[in-house]
Amino acid sequence: MIAPADLPGVGARAILEALWPSRCALCGLAVGDIPAAARRRAGIRWCDPAALCPSCEGRLPAAPLVLRHDGVTPPLVVGAGSVNHPALADLVGVWKYRGRRGLAAPLGRLAVSGAAAAIAAAGGADVLVPVPLHPRRRRERGFNQAEALARAVGVELDLPVRPELLRRRRATSQQAHFAGDDPRRRRNVADAFAARPPLDGRKRAALVDDLVTSGATLAAAAAALRAAGWTVVWSAAAGAAPAAPGAVLLTPPDAAPNIAAAWTDGGGTTEGGR
Ligand SMILES: [Zn+2]
Numbered sequence: 477m478i479a480p481a482d483l484p485g486v487g488a489r490a491i492l493e494a495l496w497p498s499r500c501a502l503c504g505l506a507v508g509d510i511p512a513a514a515r516r517r518a519g520i521r522w523c524d525p526a527a528l529c530p531s532c533e534g535r536l537p538a539a540p541l542v543l544r545h546d547g548v549t550p551p552l553v554v555g556a557g558s559v560n561h562p563a564l565a566d567l568v569g570v571w572k573y574r575g576r577r578g579l580a581a582p583l584g585r586l587a588v589s590g591a592a593a594a595i596a597a598a599g600g601a602d603v604l605v606p607v608p609l610h611p612r613r614r615r616e617r618g619f620n621q622a623e624a625l626a627r628a629v630g631v632e633l634d635l636p637v638r639p640e641l642l643r644r645r646r647a648t649s650q651q652a653h654f655a656g657d658d659p660r661r662r663r664n665v666a667d668a669f670a671a672r673p674p675l676d677g678r679k680r681a682a683l684v685d686d687l688v689t690s691g692a693t694l695a696a697a698a699a700a701l702r703a704a705g706w707t708v709v710w711s712a713a714a715g716a717a718p719a720a721p722g723a724v725l726l727t728p729p730d731a732a733p734n735i736a737a738a739w740t741d742g743g744g745t746t747e748g749g750r
Pocket of ligand 1: 500501503504505528529530531532533
């Protein structure tokens with residue numbers, strides 16, 4: 477098999493583009509149809525598995541969602557945006573159910589960009605722990621989207637990701653089967669997790685899940701970590717429900733500039749965006 481690096485520079489891009497044309501994950505626009513200047517400004521590469529065209533990227537939330545989730549541990553939830561945000565919901569759907577794994581990177585960036593002060597105020601973290609899938613569901617889906625998001629968040633914050641610290645000890649019904657305020661959410665995940673203890677005195681864990689709706693899964697996962705000796709300081713998700721019972725929307729004091737601005741201002745600055 478010929479690796480892309482072995483191909484001569486001239487023509488390699490055209491060959492790759494023909495074999496594996498990259499398209500916007502939301503609207504399907506071919507990357508080749510995005511004007512070259514906009515592509516350069518946004519840092520879109522050919523064959524980018526996480527490509528979003530400028531207009532779709534501009535439809536995403538401008539700043540991360542920061543919630544204080546009273547009654548749920550950990551109380552601070554950082555999300556890329558509301559689960560009800562239409563463009564974000566579409567993007568999460570494509571990522572989670574249609575297997576566009578590369579989208580974890582922009583979702584992870586979106587979740588923590590501009591949330592640094594809130595995360596620091598919550599006590600930073602020593603490790604990121606993704607909420608595990610039951611092994612059977614992981615086999616069905618092919619990947620654990622919470623772990624993929626944790627890896628993207630780990631790159632952004634330079635934190636280690638430790639999936640082995642938490643496991644599901646029983647299969648549960650999908651939380652999506654229950655409404656956000658249904659008490660069965662909490663019962664469904666109670667005692668579903670088991671955790672390993674910290675080994676080296678670094679005890680601050682941050683949880684990462686794909687979506688946070690009622691907070692019941694986070695609360696159960698955090699309870700298992702705490703029972704094993706961890707302090708659970710905050711959590712991150714691709715989407716969170718700001719209208720969940722007990723959730724208080726905090727205005728992020730250091731909100732990232734609208735990442736769409738990087739596409740349209742022509743200044744070429746993409747920091748904090750892509
Ligand atoms: Zn698009």
